[in-house]
Amino acid sequence: xxxxxxxxxxxxxxxxxxxxxxxxxxxxxxxxxxxxxxxxxxxxxxxxxxxxxxxxxxxxxxxxxxxxxxxxxxxxxxxxxxxxxxxxxxxxxxxxxxxxxxxxxxxxxxxxxxxxxxxxxxxxxxxxxxxxxxxxxxxxxxxxxxxxxxxxxxxxxxxxxxxxxxxxxxxxxxxxxxxxxxxxxxxxxxxxxxxxxxxxxxxxxxxxxxxxxxxxxxxxxxxxxxxxxx
Ligand SMILES: C[S@@+](CC[C@H](N)C(=O)[O-])C[C@H]1O[C@@H](n2cnc3c(N)ncnc32)[C@H](O)[C@@H]1O
Numbered sequence: 001x002x003x004x005x006x007x008x009x010x011x012x013x014x015x016x017x018x019x020x021x022x023x024x025x026x027x028x029x030x031x032x033x034x035x036x037x038x039x040x041x042x043x044x045x046x047x048x049x050x051x052x053x054x055x056x057x058x059x060x061x062x063x064x065x066x067x068x069x070x071x072x073x074x075x076x077x078x079x080x081x082x083x084x085x086x087x088x089x090x091x092x093x094x095x096x097x098x099x100x101x102x103x104x105x106x107x108x109x110x111x112x113x114x115x116x117x118x119x120x121x122x123x124x125x126x127x128x129x130x131x132x133x134x135x136x137x138x139x140x141x142x143x144x145x146x147x148x149x150x151x152x153x154x155x156x157x158x159x160x161x162x163x164x165x166x167x168x169x170x171x172x173x174x175x176x177x178x179x180x181x182x183x184x185x186x187x188x189x190x191x192x193x194x195x196x197x198x199x200x201x202x203x204x205x206x207x208x209x210x211x212x213x214x215x216x217x218x219x220x221x222x223x224x225x226x227x228x229x230x
Contacts, residue, residue: 009099019106021068021099026164030067030099032194034218037109039194040074043223047214048158048192054079054086062156062184064145064163065172066092067099071160072138073110080112080132087135091152093145100125100140112136145172146180155186161193166200173200178207182228191226200224 008024014033021030032039053059059079063072072090079088094100103120107113115136119127125140141148145163159181163172171177173195181191192214193200201211204226214223 009102011102018108021102023164026168028164028168031070032218036068036070037074039217040070041078042215042217043194044071044160044162044192045074045078047223047225048075048160048190050075050078050158051082053157054082054088057083057085058087058089059158060089060154060156060186061091061158061160062152062181063090063092063160064149064181065161066094066140067162068103068106068108069113069116070108070110071162073108073112073116075158075160076112076115076131076136077110080134083134085133088131088137089154090136090138091154091156092138092140093148094140094142095144097142100142146177149177149180149184152184154184155189156184157186157189159185159189159191161191166195166197173197173203175203175206178203178209182207182209185228187228187230189228191228192223193226194223196221196224 010022012020014020018036020033020036061075072092076088079086100120103117119125119138128137141151163169166173191209201224204211209226210229211224211226214225216222
């Protein structure tokens with residue numbers, strides 16, 4: 001691995017050339033080092049049933065902790081593969097402009113990553129654009145997700161929850177934060193996250209989600225899928 005130090009992030013290259021970032025502040029990687037793209041698809045996008053939901057023609061996604069945008073890019077690819085005419089709305093929550101700026105420096109294996117780069121180039125971090133025969137509407141709210149989530153007025157079909165771990169970033173895994181997410185979730189909405197921690201699942205249940213195992217990808221434990229049934 002080759003490393004480049006930038007503020008509190010270290011950029012590394014995996015053997016296959018994919019970039020990964022390590023946060024010195026949290027002592028954790030931003031995404032799985034065994035395959036960030038695979039993690040986005042298998043742990044976030046597929047169990048959230050993005051392909052199935054896109055078939056209805058419209059899908060809205062809240063991407064909590066947008067980072068380098070793996071989960072959103074994977075969702076756009078999967079949604080348009082499933083329905084080239086779909087309209088997709090994505091709100092990303094992210095407080096670090098530094099990690100957003102890294103998006104210009106890297107390439108990921110997602111067809112839609114060029115669109116994510118265009119979004120980051122816009123001063124207002126907002127883009128509405130025809131995409132194939134469909135439409136993509138994306139916006140990033142910069143600030144602490146615990147505050148910015150309260151400024152969002154839309155309701156979502158899908159929520160990606162991708163903070164650093166519950167141990168290192170406990171504030172984004174609380175019942176209170178999950179209640180704020182629930183307030184923005186449509187009935188039948190699906191939240192996906194990589195963590196299967198008992199405390200996380202208990203807090204999701206207390207906030208009113210039904211919780212089940214997601215897939216196991218590159219580790220023993222499953223991820224978590226939480227559904228808002230009412
Ligand atoms: C595990 S990484 C997520 C990786 C990301 N989904 C991706 O595709 O690269 C966690 C992200 O959450 C952001 N973050 C951490 N605490 C936050 C907070 N309170 N509000 C908003 N963003 C936060 C970090 O800056 C980082 O980009």
